[in-house]
Every structure is written in C-alpha cells, then in structure tokens.
Amino acid sequence: MLKDSNRADHLLRLGAGSACPGERIEPAIELVEKGNIDYIIFDSLSESEMLAFERHKMSQPGEGYDTYTERRLRRIWPECARRGTRIIGNMGAANPRGAQELAIEVARDLGLGGRKVAAVLGDNVLSSIRELDPIVNETQERVSVFGDRLIAAHAYIAADPIVEALQQGADLVITGRVGDASLFLAPMIHAFGWKADDWDLLAKGIVLGHLFECAGQVTGGYFADPPYKVVPELHRLGFPIGEISADGRMVITKPPNSGGVVSPATCAEQMLYETDDPANYIEADVVADFSDIGFEQVGLDRVAIAGTVRGKPKPEMLKVNLGVREGFRAEGTVFYAGPGAYERAELAADVIRKRLEQVTHLKADALRFDFIGISALYGPTTAADKPPWEVGLRVAGRTQERAEAWKIMHELETIDNNGPAAIGRGLRSEAITEILGYYSTFIPREMVDTEVIVKEA
Amino acid sequence: MPKVQLREICHARSGDKGFHANIGLIVYDKKHYELVREQVTPERVRGLFEDSVKGEVKRYELPRMGALNFVLRDSLDGGATRTLTLDGYGKVLSSVLLSLEVEVPEE
Known part of the structure; x- marks a missing residue:
C-alpha cells in the first residue's frame, strides 16, 4: 500500500x-x-x-x-x-x-x-582534547590538570x-x-x-x-x-x-x-x-x-x-564526555531484623566508624552510612510510631587507594561475629570498584573528523 | 483549602545528566496546571532536597503539555559513576517530589 x-x-x-x-x-x-x-x-x-x-x-x-x-x-x-x-x-x-x-x-x-x-x-577525541587542553565544565580548570588520570574523551x-x-x-x-x-x-x-x-x-x-x-x-x-x-x-x-x-x-x-x-x-x-x-x-x-x-x-x-x-x-562546539580515574569505591550491606533492629544497625555503624577511624586509620575522600528502610533515600522520612521490623545497614566509601577501600570491606566482613547480635547477610554485596569519574567539556566541531568504513560480510 | 499530596493530581519522571538531575512534573488535568505552577516553586523543591542539591534549582514551564521541568544542579554527589548514594541516577527524586502537599480548591 x-x-x-x-x-x-x-x-x-x-x-x-x-x-x-x-x-x-x-x-x-x-x-x-x-x-x-x-x-x-x-x-x-x-x-x-x-x-x-x-x-x-x-x-x-x-x-x-x-x-x-x-x-x-x-x-x-x-x-x-x-x-x-x-x-x-x-x-x-x-x-x-x-x-x-x-x-x-x-x-x-x-x-x-x-x-x-x-x-x-x-567520536574518540582523546588526543585532540589533550592537545587542545580546554576548560572542564564542572571544575573550570584545564583538562591537563587531570594528567594521565584522563583515560577517555568522546565527542557527541x-x-x-x-x-x-x-x-x-x-x-x-x-x-x-x-x-x-x-x-x-x-x-x-x-x-x-x-x-x-x-x-x-x-x-x-x-x-x-x-x-x-x-x-x-x-x-x-x-x-x-x-x-x-x-x-x-x-x-x-x-x-x-x-x-x-x-x-x-x-x-x-x-x-x-x-x-x-x-x-x-x-x-x-x-x-x-x-x-x-x-x-x-x-x-x-x-x-x-x-x-x-x-x-x-x-x-x-x-x-x-x-x-x-x-x-x-x-x-559550533560539540560536547565531549571525559573519563578520569578517581580511585576506588567500596560498598556493602548487612541486615538486621526483629525487635531493636534499627538500634543494632546503628550500633554496628558506630562500631565500623570507630574502627575505621581509630584502628585502621582509614584515608577516605568520603564515607557514608545508610539505614535501608529508614533513611537511605532522601530521608529521614520514615514514621517512627512503630519500630521497623527490618533494617539494612549500608556502608560506602570513596578512597584513592585500593588498600584503603579494602579496609572498609574488611570491617563489613568482620562485623558479623564481632558486632551486634543477629545479623543477616543472605546477599553478599560487598564490592570494590574502580571509579571512572565523569566530566564534560567542549571541542570545536571542525576538530572532530568522522569517518565511515563500510565492509561487506 | 484542602491539602492533597501532589501525587493525586500530577505524575513525574526524573533522571540524571552527569552531575545534575531533572524532574519532569506533569498534571493529569490541565485545570490544575496553574495551581501547581503557583505552589510548586523552585524554592520548595530545593527545600525538599536540601541535603542533596548543591547547586541551583531551575524551573522551566511547558504549559501546552501541562508540565514543569525542574533542573537540580550538582545534586547527585558527583553523578552515577562516583556517587556513594543509592540514587546516583536521580530516579527516585520524582517519587519524593510527588509527596509534596498542595492546596486544591474544592469543586
């Protein structure tokens, strides 16, 4: 038709x-x-x-x-x-x-x-960006400040x-x-x-x-x-x-x-x-x-x-996404349930925080404790008229060195038998990942040469 | 005037753009657009997310669609690839915004 x-x-x-x-x-x-x-x-x-x-x-x-x-x-x-x-x-x-x-x-x-x-x-403009050394939108500093930590630059x-x-x-x-x-x-x-x-x-x-x-x-x-x-x-x-x-x-x-x-x-x-x-x-x-x-x-x-x-x-300018090595992220969650679940989760957080500071002397850029089911997302918002039956304690940190990230993981691993009573960890979610931080900049359109390669199968 | 949660008269969707998040807020019925526009100000939205928004909250108006677009600058703890929060993509923001209360005249 x-x-x-x-x-x-x-x-x-x-x-x-x-x-x-x-x-x-x-x-x-x-x-x-x-x-x-x-x-x-x-x-x-x-x-x-x-x-x-x-x-x-x-x-x-x-x-x-x-x-x-x-x-x-x-x-x-x-x-x-x-x-x-x-x-x-x-x-x-x-x-x-x-x-x-x-x-x-x-x-x-x-x-x-x-x-x-x-x-x-x-779209891969890494070498042009290194040469051009433009200002990064988010930092207002030149790209070269990232040094060899800059590993990717892609133009849209x-x-x-x-x-x-x-x-x-x-x-x-x-x-x-x-x-x-x-x-x-x-x-x-x-x-x-x-x-x-x-x-x-x-x-x-x-x-x-x-x-x-x-x-x-x-x-x-x-x-x-x-x-x-x-x-x-x-x-x-x-x-x-x-x-x-x-x-x-x-x-x-x-x-x-x-x-x-x-x-x-x-x-x-x-x-x-x-x-x-x-x-x-x-x-x-x-x-x-x-x-x-x-x-x-x-x-x-x-x-x-x-x-x-x-x-x-x-x-006139094309947006460029930059990828920059920014250290490591460590993250893990454990669960408490029953009467006093929240109090025990808070105690576990307190133990982990004190040990990271006083025993392991953690060097971290950021450390965060979330009580899942209570205040993890834009809280604290949960009504307190009835104690929660179950609470997840999530610990997350950003570090420059992998060994520092491991300290956070290790405290989460050892909180079971050394921390408050009755802990659940059906889901072992501890992980250390390398952070590739995202930034953006611009490149003049004429500096981006596109190429089409057609091959026959 | 009776107060209702925004959820009764609007729907919303949120997401990320690098360091920033945005929330599209849309009325189900255009008759509510004006009152939503008057009551859901950038200042109120900033207040709702004051712990996470580091930059400005900007609001754009799309009257034909019955929508407002809120842009929350620097609100994702550095964005999805480096944040320590559970909502690095800002996708939960929409649901939290719908908890705001607005005054709706009785018909």
Missing part, C-alpha cells in the same frame, strides 16, 4: 530496540516481526555505560563494545534481511571497529554474506556519518558515541532528504529520537505507579514504533497486541526525561526548542506529536 503512495505521503517506520546494553531481546524481535518497520535502532550507551566500556577495553583491548550485539544480531538479523529492515546502533561503544568485525563474522555464520556493515569513527557526533553509511548501502551501521537522538534522525534525513539547515524538521526528528532513545520508557515502561498509573501487560512491554512523514508529522505507537501503553502521559514523561532547558535541547545536529510541544491521542496506543517544535542552528 505504501509503495503506491507518493513521496510526500510515504511513512517512514522506525523501531527502538533497546535502551541499554543487555536490553531484553523479545521486544526487538516483536518489532522486526510484527512492527512492519524500515529501521530498528539500538541505543546501548549512557555517560556511565560509555565509561564502563572504556574500562573494559583497558583490560580487554579487543573488546569495549556491547557484547550483547552478537546475541541480538543472531536473533533478529535473518528476519531483518528477509524484510529489508536496516539496523543502526551505538553498540560500537569504545570500539566500533571491533563490533564491526564481530558483526561480519556473525553475518557470515548466519549465511548473510554480502551484507554491508558500516563502522562510524571519529551528529547524524551525518550515519546518513553517509546509509547512502553507501549499509545494512547495519555501528557507531560509538553519537548523540542518542541522532541515531533516529539519521534515517529520516536519508529517507526524506531533509536539508542540513532545515532546522525545524531536524528538531522534530531529534524530538522523536529523544522520545525513543530509552525504548520502552515511552510505551509504558518506567511509568507504572498503581493505582494512579496502570500499565496493562507490563511483563510483555512492547517497544515503540515511530511513523514519520516527510513534512515532519509524527505518530508514536507500538506493535499490535503487545503489552504497555502509549498515551500523552507516557510521552510527556519521556519528553522531559534527562533534559535541561526545553527551549534549548542541544544536539550536534540542531538545537531543538520543544517548550511548546503537545501530545494528542489519535487512536488506541497511538499518539501524535502536536504543538510546535522549532529548531535553531547547530552548535
């Missing part, structure tokens, strides 16, 4: 397949099989995920990409190939070339030889190189740090030939991309709060489908008979998710103004974007 319509009426159909690395796979399969989509787009990255992939690459230089990629491609690629559905994702993370090699192996193994796999490079690049890869016929486009929303804008530019300075259209595309970058969060995921907000069949949440026309009209829906809900309320929540000024939503492609956006229910689980979305020229 769509093939007979003229270009202006043709609807581009995009599906969002993931909100994180290791996302559930069934919603993506459902999108490919029942969503009648032209593209499926996978988002694997957040600021902290990107640093986690960099950390992984330090110990395993051949990796550093989203390793779920293989499982995902094996489950969806044959059906995508049959239907002509193209795949785009930032699963390349810290190593897009590595993910490209993996994808080519998988394609050959699946009998999909001849498929074109593109890797988008250029625009949709352009993805568009180029699609123009070269790529069936699968693998990127690193591209703006999440830009992943979705790219197929719109490719399908409709939107001009590089048609800011209003680009802004509309970015808005849809922002709504879709967390996949199920716009279709009823991360929404339910009964009895106020009820989501049907949440256990089989369907992921979103966008229907986009060349003039920028957009409808958000989901596969027929899937779980979840698409309503103005689910869209409104996701529209504001992780945003700052709605009149200046900055991506590398365009600055979007969605302060006058609205959402209109136009059918069952169908919502049209209404109101006005405007665009302003793209920024």
Whole structure:
C-alpha cells in the first residue's frame, strides 16, 4: 500500500530496540516481526555505560563494545534481511571497529554474506582534547590538570556519518558515541532528504529520537505507579514504533497486541526525561526548542506529536564526555531484623566508624552510612510510631587507594561475629570498584573528523 | 483549602545528566496546571532536597503539555559513576517530589 503512495505521503517506520546494553531481546524481535518497520535502532550507551566500556577495553583491548550485539544480531538479523529492515546502533561503544568485525563474522555464520556493515569513527577525541587542553565544565580548570588520570574523551557526533553509511548501502551501521537522538534522525534525513539547515524538521526528528532513545520508557515502561498509573501487560512491554512523514508529522505507537501503553502521559514523561532547558535541547545536529510541544491521542496506543517544535542552528562546539580515574569505591550491606533492629544497625555503624577511624586509620575522600528502610533515600522520612521490623545497614566509601577501600570491606566482613547480635547477610554485596569519574567539556566541531568504513560480510 | 499530596493530581519522571538531575512534573488535568505552577516553586523543591542539591534549582514551564521541568544542579554527589548514594541516577527524586502537599480548591 505504501509503495503506491507518493513521496510526500510515504511513512517512514522506525523501531527502538533497546535502551541499554543487555536490553531484553523479545521486544526487538516483536518489532522486526510484527512492527512492519524500515529501521530498528539500538541505543546501548549512557555517560556511565560509555565509561564502563572504556574500562573494559583497558583490560580487554579487543573488546569495549556491547557484547550483547552478537546475541541480538543472531536473533533478529535473518528476519531483518528477509524484510529489508536496516539496523543502526551505538553498540560500537569504545570500539566500533571491533563490533564491526564481530558483526561480519556473525553475518557470515548466519549465511548473510554480502551484507554491508558500516563502522562510524571519529567520536574518540582523546588526543585532540589533550592537545587542545580546554576548560572542564564542572571544575573550570584545564583538562591537563587531570594528567594521565584522563583515560577517555568522546565527542557527541551528529547524524551525518550515519546518513553517509546509509547512502553507501549499509545494512547495519555501528557507531560509538553519537548523540542518542541522532541515531533516529539519521534515517529520516536519508529517507526524506531533509536539508542540513532545515532546522525545524531536524528538531522534530531529534524530538522523536529523544522520545525513543530509552525504548520502552515511552510505551509504558518506567511509568507504572498503581493505582494512579496502570500499565496493562507490563511483563510483555512492547517497544515503540515511530511513523514519520516527510513534512515532519509524527505518530508514536507500538506493535499490535503487545503489552504497555502509549498515551500523552507516557510521552510527556519521556519528553522531559534527562533534559535541561526545553527551549534549548542541544544536539550536534540542531538545537531543538520543544517548550511548546503537545501530545494528542489519535487512536488506541497511538499518539501524535502536536504543538510546535522549532529548531535553531547547530552548535559550533560539540560536547565531549571525559573519563578520569578517581580511585576506588567500596560498598556493602548487612541486615538486621526483629525487635531493636534499627538500634543494632546503628550500633554496628558506630562500631565500623570507630574502627575505621581509630584502628585502621582509614584515608577516605568520603564515607557514608545508610539505614535501608529508614533513611537511605532522601530521608529521614520514615514514621517512627512503630519500630521497623527490618533494617539494612549500608556502608560506602570513596578512597584513592585500593588498600584503603579494602579496609572498609574488611570491617563489613568482620562485623558479623564481632558486632551486634543477629545479623543477616543472605546477599553478599560487598564490592570494590574502580571509579571512572565523569566530566564534560567542549571541542570545536571542525576538530572532530568522522569517518565511515563500510565492509561487506 | 484542602491539602492533597501532589501525587493525586500530577505524575513525574526524573533522571540524571552527569552531575545534575531533572524532574519532569506533569498534571493529569490541565485545570490544575496553574495551581501547581503557583505552589510548586523552585524554592520548595530545593527545600525538599536540601541535603542533596548543591547547586541551583531551575524551573522551566511547558504549559501546552501541562508540565514543569525542574533542573537540580550538582545534586547527585558527583553523578552515577562516583556517587556513594543509592540514587546516583536521580530516579527516585520524582517519587519524593510527588509527596509534596498542595492546596486544591474544592469543586
């Protein structure tokens, strides 16, 4: 039916397949099989995920990409190939070339030889940042102050190189740090030939991309709060489908008979998710103004974007995420229950604090005690009319040296037989992790050279 | 005027952006937008999270959507990768905000 319509009426159909690395796979399969989509787009990255992939690459230089990629491609690629559905994702993370090699192996193994796999490079700007030595937004000092503790710098690049890869016929486009929303804008530019300075259209595309970058969060995921907000069949949440026309009209829906809900309320929540000024939503492609956006229910689980979305020229500078080694984090939790649970948890905290200070002479940047069930989150808030039946004591600290972090762990381990009575620790959650601190800075756009490498499987 | 928890007339979602957090607050029914705008001020939101917000609290208005966007600068103990708190991504903030009481005129 769509093939007979003229270009202006043709609807581009995009599906969002993931909100994180290791996302559930069934919603993506459902999108490919029942969503009648032209593209499926996978988002694997957040600021902290990107640093986690960099950390992984330090110990395993051949990796550093989203390793779920293989499982995902094996489950969806044959059906995508049959239907002509193209795949785009930032699963390349810290190593897009590595993910490209993996994808080519998988394609050959699946009998999909001849498929074109593109890797988008250029977001890794560590050497340029060292050379340029810009001011860090959060510290207002130069990057060089971090010295060799700076281990990663990734620029949020625009949709352009993805568009180029699609123009070269790529069936699968693998990127690193591209703006999440830009992943979705790219197929719109490719399908409709939107001009590089048609800011209003680009802004509309970015808005849809922002709504879709967390996949199920716009279709009823991360929404339910009964009895106020009820989501049907949440256990089989369907992921979103966008229907986009060349003039920028957009409808958000989901596969027929899937779980979840698409309503103005689910869209409104996701529209504001992780945003700052709605009149200046900055991506590398365009600055979007969605302060006058609205959402209109136009059918069952169908919502049209209404109101006005405007665009302003793209920024001269691109945002760069920095990863900086910042020592270690130690963390563990023990549990007390029954009469006097809270008092015993407080006593245990007192013992651990005194020993860390007076016996082990701990050197820590920060130390924190939380009483889970009482005051761990924005407390103290729990009503005291009845003593709590169970309390978790959580101890967490930040240190420069691993040996110092170990002191905190050791006190948690030995509080059992040396501390207050009756302790539960079914869940041994003690862990020491290395901290890669997140900072941001800017780089002039012209200093970021992107590159597209297309290979045939 | 009767007081109700914000939860009765609004829904919300929160999350992180590096060092900062934001909370999107949306009225179920647009007839409540004005009273929410008048009563849920940046100052009140700052007061609710005074232990965790180190920077400013900025509020943006989206009347067509019936929404307010609160940006809480430097409120995540350095953000998800280094915080010692249990809510490094600021995702619990929305639920806490909905505990605020507002006065709603009887109909």
